[in-house]
Amino acid sequence: MAYSRRDVLQGGGILLSCVVAGQSLWLTPRAAHAAQVPYRVLTADEVATVQGLAEALVPGAREAGIAQYLDKQLARAGEGDSLLMLKYLGVDPGDYVGFYRASLASAATAAQNRHGKPWPELNARQAAAVLAAMAADEVPDWSGPPASFAFFVLRADAADVVYGTTQGFERLGVPYMPHLAPAEPW
């Protein structure tokens, strides 16, 4: 199913430009996932972790495409013009992939150690307990970037995809008022 740019701007959901079987299509993040549009950097485990973690931080992040957003940006991390907020926060662009990889691995381990489950299977209370520990830098055996920093960055990323798009503004009742509307959310 293909969409015009006008559809993208007027549509009710976020649409991503994806290449499936050699065809360029506009797909929702969920459809892109169902169509098995390949991730270029994130592994299946990392996708599952980031979707579960980001959804717990900012409800709506999974559907808004947090995994596709991060994967797309990380795939071009060395090219400059990164759209990740991480570029403001003192992390070397050459370390972007490592930052997320280490953060997600530690977060996955924290969920397993605390509740014996991966992030997608945590209920709201269990997820909140791990997040609170991350925010307070109180996760045993955490490695990689400080847990509270990873928490801040992942929360901001999730807020980007949920609230930083035309649909996100609409959800809040905030008029978007673009001079030049983005053809794609990111």
Next chain:
Amino acid sequence: MSPAPPIPATESVDLLVVGAGAAGSVVAASAARQGKQVLVLEAGPPRELSDLISSQIWARRLKWSGGPVEEDGNLKVGHNFNAGWGTGGSALHQYAVWPRLHAGDFKLHSNHGRGLDWPLSYDDLRPWYDKIQAEVGLSGDAAAEKWRPPGDAYPLPALPVFRQGEVIARGFAERGLGTAPIPLAITSQAFKGRPPCLFDGWCDAGCPIGALANPLVTYLAWARGAGAQVRNHATVARVLHDAAGRRVTGVVYFDEQGERHEVRARAVVLAAFAVQTARLLLASTSERYPAGLANRNDLVGRYLMTHPANSVYGLFLDETEPHFGPTGGQLICQDHYDDKSAVKGAFGSYQWLIANAMKPNDLVGIANTRPDIYGSELAPFMQRAARHMGNMVCVGEDIARPENRVTLTARRDRFGVPLALASHSVTAETDAMARQAVAEGLAIFKAAGATEAWAGPRFGMHIMGGTVMGEDPAHSVVDSYGRCHDLDNLYVAGSGVFASSGAVNPTFTIHALARRTAEHLLQAL
């Protein structure tokens, strides 16, 4: 005025400018208008108005993406957020808040025994402020700025004040403090072919209609119109000098493919922003100058400054429409600016920029004002804040200190140039000033009727110093015109030459100084 002739294949020009941001654009325009052959080398990609997409996510392309800058200290300068990337530099994403420095900011050491004095006074710079504002078209209400130094009235009336500004202004009035419309380099009416502002709050993402005076619609456009060339993806690696070491002869730069080029020039202006200009000088070592150009006295990179800034946020019962208006704010307060020692144990001026337009996301967006809220509690907060939030930012004065500096690291970029380390800390007196200002801000918000008020973390706003100006070559890198003491035809333009930070946004002063630099160097070119 006739356009300058094209640059010949020998790559020898009258004036070579490093950096296509605010300062470089001003110098390039002045020189090109006098018929000089001007080449501007810009490390970043080309930018056009059509690139300025209204999105806080896409806006990040405009921020620094060159060689990584390491940072340390108790208040990092925030290089990647403050610096730009591509044609227009940081002036492409500037907020267009253009107040003037005050007279006392130029005599900090003489008056207070702290920091440095400038080699010129406010009266020396005033005509250049006036000239720039007439060319660019500032909007404001000079009479309402009771603290404003002498100067011509603004050419355009002030922008309107929206609900957020009205609500917060109540708090200032309650506490006996004054407010005035911010002097903005944003058109309130059509000006020289530029349309008036639409108040949509996307300044940070760049203003594609040109209401905000970014270089693409002001000095860089005028420079190009007069024949100046801008070459993108051109990373300058070193500045070359003659055998005597008294004059520079040109630069070496690398293109996107990594090919080395050399351009000769009768004069060179470094306008690559504070950190990168210092880095380039330090990296331009030679037998004559083993510690880098213009660095005989180990002063290049020193006196690095950033404004210690704090945002204050609040929720009001009133509808505030925080998405409307300029990103830089609607109102300004500089009451008590000139009393730098008003609080015991504290030192420095500060100003309030009031009612900044806010979008839901990004580093300074609504969601990140409360990183402690997440999960099911976030959506209700966002819904409420999107309609009822108010905010303002305190811009504080930093003190120029030699230990705050840019140095080179052992790491190198892909062209072999050492990367920069920017080290910056504030003193206890500066810390006390900023803390006192935050307490005042919270009290103002309570007085304005905020049901909740809180302060964000301190951050470094703007970057200044590193190649400071002064009268004495033993204590400064450049003279009052930005000319390096050691080299007759090497100039520095931009905030790097500031000898003090004051507590005002630097872009207006950058323009005024660069205009003065250009007039001076053209006398000998």
